[in-house]
Amino acid sequence: MRSAAQIREHAHAVEQVREYMRRHRLSLADLTEMGGEDLRSTNPKRRRKALHVEKCWALMARLHVRHVDLESAFGREGDATEQCPRKLLKTLKICLLRFSHLHPMKSMT
Numbered sequence: 008m009r010s011a012a013q014i015r016e017h018a019h020a021v022e023q024v025r026e027y028m029r030r031h032r033l034s035l036a037d038l039t040e041m042g043g044e045d046l047r048s049t050n051p052k053r054r055r056k057a058l059h060v061e062k063c064w065a066l067m068a069r070l071h072v073r074h075v076d077l078e079s080a081f082g083r084e085g086d087a088t089e090q091c092p093r094k095l096l097k098t099l100k101i102c103l104l105r106f107s108h109l110h111p112m113k114s115m116t
Contacts, residue, residue: 020070021080027066028077031059035081038063038074 009017028034037060045057067073 017071017076020072021076023070024063024067024072024077025080027063031056031063033059033063035074035077038077 033056037056041057041060043057045053046061048054048057067077
């Protein structure tokens with residue numbers, strides 16, 4: 008059985024990995040789908056992403072974070088880090104338009 012301090016420490020490690028993934032726009036699928044052949048790709052963006060995936064796996068190993076831990080952490084919060092900000096903004100605009108007839112918005116001017 009793990010103590011509360013160990014659980015807190017592990018949660019902090021998971022959060023560090025998630026922050027790295029958010030900063031470099033990595034998804035859970037990237038971690039499993041990208042491999043060594045992508046490091047030799049002629050596409051520089053793909054090469055850079057593969058390098059970040061490799062560094063992410065190294066960080067996970069150093070912090071003792073398993074892929075399953077990340078899956079459960081992303082599952083709890085709905086994986087908002089994978090959404091592009093423009094896509095999220097577009098979704099919000101659609102929702103506002105869809106429900107604007109219920110409570111008409113007053114003019115901001």
